[in-house]
Each structure stands twice: as structure tokens, then as C-alpha cells.
Amino acid sequence: MPATLPVGNLIDGKWSDKGSVHESVNPSTGDIVGTYVSAGRAEAEAAIAAARTAFDTTDWPRNAALRSRALNELAEQLAGRVPALSRTLARENGKLLAQTTWEVSLSVEWLRYSAATALTQIAGRAVEPQPGTYVYSTPEAMGVAGIITPWNSPVILLVRSLGPAIGAGCTSVVKLPGQTALTNALFAEAVAATKSLPAGVVNILTEADNEVAPLLVESPDIDVISYTGSTHVGRAIAAAAAPTLKRLNLELGNKTPMVVFDDADLDAVVPQLVASCIMMNGQFCCTGSRVLAQRGIADELRTRLTAALQAVRVGPAEDPSSQLGPLIDKAAVTRVDGIVEEAASYAKVLVRGGPVNDPELASGAYFRPALLEVEELDTPLVQQEVFGPVQTFEVFDDEADAVHRANATQFGLAASVFTGSDIRARRVARDLRFGGIWINTWGLQSEHIEQGGIKQSGHGLLCGPSAVTEFQNLKAYATTAPQPA
Helix, strand or coil: EEEEEEEEEEEEEEEECCEEEEECCEEEEEHHHHHHHECCHHHHHHHHHHHHHHHHCCHHHHHHHHHHHHHHHHHHHHHCHHHHHHHHHHHCCCCCHHHHHHHHHHHHHHHHHHHHHHHHHHCCCCCEEEEEEEEEEEECCCEEEEEECCCCCHHHHHHHHHHHHHHHCCCEEEEEHHHHHHHHHHHHHHHHHCCCCCCCEEEEEEEECCCCHHHHCCCCCCEEEEEEEHHHHHHHCCCCHHHHEEEEEEECCCCCCEECCCCCCCCHHHHEEEEEHHHHHHCCCCCCCCCEHHHHHHHHHHHHHHHHHHHHCCCCCCCCCCCCCCCCCCCHHHHHHHHHHHHHHCCCECCCCCCCCHHHHCCCCCEEEEEEEECCCCCCCHHCCCCCCCEEEEEEHHHHHHHHHCCCCCCCCCEEEECCCCHHHHHHHHHCCCCCCEEEEEECCCCCCCCCCCCCCCCCCCCCCHHHHHEEEEEEEEEECCCCC
């Protein structure tokens, strides 16, 4: 990456400074931390052309050994940049430094996992259904992948798509958000330093506006889109991609129910409920935004959770004593505060939360956590994703009531069940309509197991051995052998 600012974009193995210049702002302080070049249509077209050429004219799609080597090398390049990436990400999106360090460090392991699957997920099947007739199949790279990643966890969510895309043999154009431009540039620096990656295989663009992403979705030269973000945008992507019928992998919004039964260990549960609300400052697709308490422990849990959320320490992302950092910007504070204020008309406010007015934090985009008790399910606070540290508190009577309430939204990404009974946990988990279920825990992530949603939380899988298949086509062959005279 060039030493001079503003930071640019990586296209066909070269740094580009073409585009409009924007500022990156630290939401903890309101200070400008750097400037960057936002890519536009011309840069997107150049990146698509580079990725298409690399896919069509090199042996990259057929050289699994090279792809595995490149992923391992990229993992090493990223490992050497963990401290710098972690600090920069904390300054740009406000996530606590401990959390950004976890994100970047885990991304290294996920790349190494993809390096292994690049060599194992290349086998097809062969069958002789009758004498002299042979049918077989082989997976092959789909083509050029367009990867669109959000600002809340840009490193690991990029790696989650880019790793299997590289492993499958795709080339790619990555669109990263302007809010984390300096972080994006550091990741691109790691890509540029990976000698095993041929020019044009991975192109990285940062965008402040909205030209690059629509072009990726609409372009006939992009064969697959991997998008993580809101359900609203996911629907728009599906509509815009329809004319080209390209493959879509979409992980979208959620309202994560945290179902707590009477026999749960509240000493263990309450800290996890708090963590699920404030982790990533509540800006997480799996934020534990709905606490469902069985009636027998509801009073105690309500009291303990209220006290715990009121005691959360709000502060700068790089302050080790902070438990909750800022939202991405002050516009987000205004938006979330408006949601809570409107909800107070139909919900019981247990913890109001809201904007932080302390003089030492006044320049940042801080929002104290909120907790509101609701009964009716058809309310905005239950049905709509807030994307902030806001929880609902709901009471249920039995397993059937818990399942009914938990399933009563359009979303289906992830849910948690807390109970002392393994049989109950399995029984309830079976009936919850979510792509992933945590039992007596929350937020556990592993590169070894698939992640994906159902209903309006999207479709497709990432992580695990199935991730590579999201970027592959399966080609079938048939032949007959000459028969003896």
C-alpha cells in the first residue's frame, strides 16, 4: 500500500488512487483518523475486467495446490498484521479492541481452514450404473465472485466468503464499506503481499456511495454474489440479480431469541444475556435482542438483567475498562433512540438507555443499553431488527409457548436455548425455525461448522466443508465403452 494518504483500492494487483476522497471518522471521539479514495463505476468495471481475465486466461481455477498455498500465505500475511488491523478497526467502527483482536485473529484460522478445504473439496463421484456405461461428476469454480461485506465485522465476514471463493477457484471483486476504509486498506495490503495470488484474482474496492455494489449484482461478468447485511438490501439484490440468474449467497438480518427456562442456571445465563446485547455494541446480526423468560424465573431474571444492563460501562473502544463502545455514528444513535422512544408507547420500559451525555464522551456516538418488556408479538420492537444494544423481555408459560414466541418473526438466523435438561434443549431446538441453535451458550463461532439462515434471514451456507460448494458448479459427464464384438 502506498505510504501517502488517501488510501486507495487494489485493482489487478496495482494500487489505484482514482475516485472521490472521503474521511474516515472515529466514532469513539468524532476525530478524523484518515482519508481514503472511494471507488466508483469506472473502478468497479476495471476490477470486474481484471477478475474475468484472471479466471478465463490462467490456470487458477484448475490449480488447487496453488490456491491452497495462496490461502496459507495470505493467512500468514494477515497474522503479521493482527495488532495494526485490530487497532485500526477499533478506531473506525467503535468495536472494543479485545473484540477486534478476536475478529482478526480468528480470521487467520478461518483462512487456514479454507486452505485445507481447497484440497479436499475438489472430488466428484463416479458410477457404473450398467456394464459399459460410466457417469461421473467434478466440481468446478463458478467464475467471478462479487463479495459485499458490512462494516460491523469487515475482516472476518470478508474472510468467511473470500476463503471458500479462493478455495473453489473463483476470482473475486470485493466491495468493502467506507466506514472501515483504513482497515480495508490494511487487508488489501496483506493481499498484495501474498505472492501466490496472481494479479486480478482478488480485487478490493472501498465504496462510500452506492455504485460498485449494484454493478456487481447486475453485471453478467459476475457469476456469484456473496452478501452479508440487511434483509431489505438482500431482497433488492435478489431482484437486481434476477435478469442474470446468478448464484446468490445471502446472510441477512435476525431477531435472536434467547429462551431461558425455569431450570436454567441464572448465574451463568445473565452474563451471557448481557454479552449478547452489548457485544459488537449491539451491531451484530446475532445480537440477543429478545429475552424469553419462563414465568417461574421471570421476576428474578427481570431484576437481575435490569441491574446488569444498568451497570454496563460505556466508553471508548480502546479503553480496556469499557464494556460497550459507540455505535457506528451519531446518525445511528438518533435512529436507535427513536426506535426506543416509539416503543415506549406500547412496551414497559425497564431500562431506558439512550444517548450518553457525559461531557468526556459527548463527541462520540454512544448509546446506553435499553431493555423493554413486551407482551404482543406484532410490535416493531419484536419484528424489526434494531442493530443497537436494545433487548426485549418477554414471558412464556411452557415449551409450546416458548417455541411459538421465538418463531413468530420473519427471521431465522440463530437462537439460544438455556436449560438444565439436555432432552428439553434438543426437543426445543428441533422445533425452532432457525439456521443455527446455541444450547446453554451464545455467539460461539467455528470455521468447522456451516453458518446460514432460513426464512428472511437469507439462504446459502458459509464456513464448514459446504462453504466451498457455494462457489462451485457440479459438472456431470457420461460415456460408454465399446462393447466386445
